[in-house]
Amino acid sequence: xxxxxxxxxxxxxxxxxxxxxxxxxxxxxxxxxxxxxxxxxxxxxxxxxxxxxxxxxxxxxxxxxxxxxxxxxxxxxxxxxxxxxxxxxxxxxxxxxxxxxxxxxxxxxxxxxxxxxxxxxxxxxxxxxxxxxxxxxxxxxxxxxxxxxxxxxxxxxxxxxxxxxxxxxxxxxxxxxxxxxxxxxxxxxxxxxxxxxxxxxxxxxxxxxxxxxxxxxxxxxxxxxxxxxxxxxxxxxxxxxxxxxxxxxxxxxxxxxxxxxxxxxxxxxxxxxxxxxxxxxxxxxxxxxxxxxxxxxxxxxxxxxxxxxxxxxxxxxxxxxxxxxxxxxxxxxxxxxxxxxxxxxxxxxxxxxxxxxxxxxxxxxxxxxxxxxxxxxxxxxxxxxxxxxxxxxxxxxxxxxxxxxxxxxxxxxxxxxxxxxxxxxxxxxxxxxxxxxxxxxxxxxxxxxxxxxxxxxxxxxxxxxxxxxxxxxxxxxxxxxxxxxxxxxxxxxxxxxxxxxxxxxxxxxxxxxxxxxxxxxxxxxxxxxxxxxxxxxxxxxxxxxxxxxxxxxxxxxxxxxxxxxxxxxxxxx
Numbered sequence: 022x023x024x025x026x027x028x029x030x031x032x033x034x035x036x037x038x039x040x041x042x043x044x045x046x047x048x049x050x051x052x053x054x055x056x057x058x059x060x061x062x063x064x065x066x067x068x069x070x071x072x073x074x075x076x077x078x079x080x081x082x083x084x085x086x087x088x089x090x091x092x093x094x095x096x097x098x099x100x101x102x103x104x105x106x107x108x109x110x111x112x113x114x115x116x117x118x119x120x121x122x123x124x125x126x127x128x129x130x131x132x133x134x135x136x137x138x139x140x141x142x143x144x145x146x147x148x149x150x151x152x153x154x155x156x157x158x159x160x161x162x163x164x165x166x167x168x169x170x171x172x173x174x175x176x177x178x179x180x181x182x183x184x185x186x187x188x189x190x191x192x193x194x195x196x197x198x199x200x201x202x203x204x205x206x207x208x209x210x211x212x213x214x215x216x217x218x219x220x221x222x223x224x225x226x227x228x229x230x231x232x233x234x235x236x237x238x239x240x241x242x243x244x245x246x247x248x249x250x251x252x253x254x255x256x257x258x259x260x261x262x263x264x265x266x267x268x269x270x271x272x273x274x275x276x277x278x279x280x281x282x283x284x285x286x287x288x289x290x291x292x293x294x295x296x297x298x299x300x301x302x303x304x305x306x307x308x309x310x311x312x313x314x315x316x317x318x319x320x321x322x323x324x325x326x327x328x329x330x331x332x333x334x335x336x337x338x339x340x341x342x343x344x345x346x347x348x349x350x351x352x353x354x355x356x357x358x359x360x361x362x363x364x365x366x367x368x369x370x371x372x373x374x375x376x377x378x379x380x381x382x383x384x385x386x387x388x389x390x391x392x393x394x395x396x397x398x399x400x401x402x403x404x405x406x407x408x409x410x411x412x413x414x415x416x417x418x419x420x421x422x423x424x425x426x427x428x429x430x431x432x433x434x435x436x437x438x439x440x441x442x443x444x445x446x447x448x449x450x451x452x453x454x455x456x457x458x459x460x461x462x463x464x465x466x467x468x469x470x471x472x473x474x475x476x477x478x479x480x481x482x483x484x485x486x487x488x489x490x491x492x493x494x495x496x497x498x499x500x501x502x503x504x505x506x507x508x509x510x511x512x513x514x515x516x517x518x519x520x521x522x523x524x525x526x527x528x529x530x531x532x533x534x535x536x537x538x539x540x541x542x543x544x545x546x547x548x549x550x551x552x553x554x555x556x557x558x559x560x561x562x563x564x565x566x567x568x569x570x571x572x573x574x575x576x577x578x579x580x581x582x583x584x585x586x587x588x589x590x591x592x593x594x
Contacts, residue, residue, distance in 0.1 A: 045119060045126035046331070049289040053131060056138040060222050060229045061105040062173045063131055065118035076121040077101045081114060082130070088116075092176070092225060102174040107229055108135050127334075138234070141188035158249065158343070159208040161241045169201040169218035169233050179231075181221040187214050213239040250276040250284075250341035257346050261353040268325040269306075270348055272339035275316050282342030284308060286323045288335055293323060302326050384557045391561045402469070407442040407560055408507070409468035415476045423511060426540050428474065439547040442559060444472075465504075469560045472507045475524060475533075477514045507558045508533040534558075 055061040065077050079088035079098045089097045096105050096112065105112055113135045120127040159165045171179055184191045184203050197204040201220075205212060216235040221228055240249075253273040262268050274284055286293040286305045297303045306322035323337060328350060336347040379386065412428055415421045428446060436442040444450075445468055451460040465471065506527050513535055517525050534554045543549065547556065 045128040048127050048129045048335075050130040050132055051290075052134070054134045054136050055105075055108055056232070057108050057110055057135050059107050060173070060177070060224075060231050061108050062099075062102050062177070063116075064172065064174070065101045065103070065120065065129060078119045078121070079103045080117050080119065082117045099174040099176055103131075104174065104177075104224075106224055106227070110135055156236045156238070158238050158240055159205055159212055161208055161210060161239055163208055164204070164206045165208050166205060167203040167216060167235060167237065169203070169220070169235075171201060171218070171220055171222075171231055171233055173222065173231075176224060178223040179220045180223070183219050185217040185219065188217075208239065210239050213237055250274050250282050250344045252339060252341055252344050252346040255339060255346045255348040257348075259349045259351045262325075262328050262350050263353060264328060264330065266328055268328055268350075270323050270325075270337070272319075272321045272323070272341075272346075274319040274321070274339075274341045274344075276319060276341065278312070278315070278317055284319055284321050284339075284341045286321065287338045287340060293337070302329070303332070384553050387557055388553060404467055404469045405443070406445040406464070406468040408436070408444050408470040408472045409465045410444055410446045410472050410474070412447075412474040413476065420476050420511065423540070424474065424476065427511065427536065431540070431545055434545050435547050435552055436555070436559070440556060440559075468504070470507055470558070471504050472509065473524070473527060474509045474511055475514065475520070476511045505558065506531050507555065509555070510535045512536070 053061075053063065065079065077098075077100070080086065081088060087098075088103055091097055092099065095107075095109075096103070098104070101118075103116060103118070113133055116131045116133060118129045118131065120129070157167050159167070167184075169182065169184075173179065179201070182198060182201065184196065184198055191203070195206045197206075201218070203216075203218070214237060216237055218233050218235070220231055222231045223229075251274065253275065255270070255272065260268070260270065272284070272286065276282060288296050288303075293303055293305045303323065303325050306324060309320045311318040311320075319341070321339065323339075325332065333350050333352060336349055338345050338347040410428060410432065412424060415424055429449070432444060432446070437444055445464050447460065451464065508524075508527050508531055510533050514520075514533075517528050520528075534551065537544075537551050544551070546552070
C-alpha cells in the first residue's frame with residue numbers, strides 16, 4: 022500500500038514536467054559538422070520570434086540538463102549563443118534551444134557531429150569536404166570578394182586574419198584582406214581552388230585558432246542576369262495576413278536561358294509539398310516562364326488555402342539555384358483607429374454624462390465646494406456688504422405684507438443669521454438724514470451683489486420711467502461697475518413688458534428666482550431649494566453670523582409709502 026502511494030505521488034510530480042516539456046512548438050532540426058579542437062558557436066535565432074524580448078535557454082537533449090551559463094566553462098551559453106571553447110569528441114549529440122515568449126514557446130534542435138577535418142594533408146594538398154554553405158563563386162573579369170564565415174558572440178574577439186589558397190598563404194597584389202572579407206580584383210580562371218581563412222579568437226584572455234575552408238568556383242557573367250539567378254521578389258520580407266484567410270505569394274526570378282537551375286519553395290529545409298503532404302493546405306504552383314531576348318522571367322507561386330497559427334513566424338524560402346529569399350507571415354497590426362474611435366466615443370459619453378450630472382446638481386456641487394474648501398474669492402475687495410436689497414412697495418396690502426415679511430424677517434433670518442452674509446436693506450441700514458440718492462449711490466458700491474425683488478403689475482415700477490438721481494446710481498452699479506444681480510419674483514411674472522427696461526435687461530441677462538414655500542417655518546431653512554439658488558448666486562466668502570434681526574412692528578418714518586415710491590429708482594432710458 023505504501024509503495025503504491027509513493028508511485029502515485031511520483032507520477033503526479035513527474036507528469037507536469039513531461040507535459041510542460043512538450044508544450045513548445047517544434048521549429049526543426051539543423052545539422053552541424055564542425056571540426057574537433059576548434060572553437061564553435063551557434064546562435065539560436067528564429068526571426069521574427071527572437072526579434073523582440075525573449076528568454077532563450079540551451080539544453081543537452083540526451084541528458085536533459087541545461088547548458089552552463091558560467092562564462093569560464095568550456096561549454097556555456099552566451100546570451101542566445103551556445104559556445105564551445107574548443108570542441109571535443111564527446112560534444113557530439115543533439116542540443117536543443119528553447120525560445121520562450123510571453124504566450125508561446127519554440128524549440129530548435131541542433132544535431133552536432135564533431136568531425137576531424139584537415140584542409141591540407143601532409144603533402145600540402147587540400148582534402149577538405151565542405152557543405153554548400155562554404156562554396157562560393159567568383160566571376161571572371163570582375164572585381165569580386167570572398168567571405169570568411171566565422172560567427173561568434175560579441176564576447177569573442179577575432180583578429181590576425183590570414184587567407185590561404187591551396188595550403189599557401191595569399192600574398193599577391195590582386196588580393197586584399199579587409200576584415201573577414203577577401204577582395205579579389207580582375208578575377209581569372211586560375212583563382213579557382215580551395216581557400217581557407219584563419220583567425221585568432223580571444224575569449225576572456227584565452228587565445229584559440231579558428232579556421233574556415235571555402236571551395237571557390239569560377240563562372241562568367243552573361244547578360245543582365247548573369248549565371249546566378251536573381252530573385253526579384255520576395256526580398257526577405259514579412260507579409261501581414263489575417264488568420265484563416267487564403268493567400269498566394271509569387272516568387273519572381275530572372276535567369277539566363279541556358280541555366281537549368283532548380284526553382285522551388287521550401288520551409289524548414291523541406292519542399293513545401295512534402296512538408297504539407299498530409300493536409301495539402303499549402304501547395305507550390307506550376308512554374309510559369311516568360312522568355313526575353315537575353316534572359317527568362319520565371320514565376321513560381323505558393324498557395325495557402327487557409328493560413329493557420331502554425332504558419333506564422335516560419336520562413337518560407339524561394340530557391341533559384343544558389344539564390345534564396347524568404348517571406349514570413351505575420352498577424353496584422355491592431356487597427357488603432359477602431360480603438361481611438363471607441364475611446365473618443367466613450368470619452369464623449371463620459372463628458373456628456375458628467376456635464377449633465379453637473380448641470381443637474383451644479384448648485385449642490387458649488388455649495389458643497391464652498392462649505393468644504395472655504396474659498397476666499399472675495400477677500401480684500403473693499404466691499405462691506407454681500408448684497409444690496411432693492412424692492413418696491415406693492416400697491417395691494419397682501420403683496421405689501423408678503424414683501425415686508427420677506428425683506429425684513431426672512432432674508433435676515435436665512436442669509437444673515439444662518440448663512441453669515443451681511444445685507445444692506447434700504448430703510449434699515451442707512452444713517453438718518455441722508456439723501457436717498459446718496460444712500461443708494463454710496464452703499465450700492467459697497468455691495469458685492471444687487472438683489473432686486475419684483476412683484477407683478479407694480480405701480481411703483483411704472484413711476485420709475487422718469488429719470489432721477491436714484492436711477493443713475495443703479496445704472497452705474499449695473500452697467501459701469503458690472504455688479505452681479507439676483508432677481509427674485511415674489512409671485513410668478515408672465516410678462517415683463519410693463520416693467521422698466523432695467524428690469525427687462527436683468528431678467529434677460531441673469532434670469533429670475535421665484536419665491537416658493539410660502540412663509541412657513543420650513544421656508545426659512547437655508548437648505549431649501551429656493552435658498553440654495555439664492556446662495557449659489559451670492560458671493561462664496563462667508564462672514565461670521567450676525568445676531569438675529571427682529572422684524573419691525575411699525576413702518577419707519579422714512580419708509581412711508583410716499584417716500585418709498587419717490588426714492589425707488591431703476592434704469593430707464
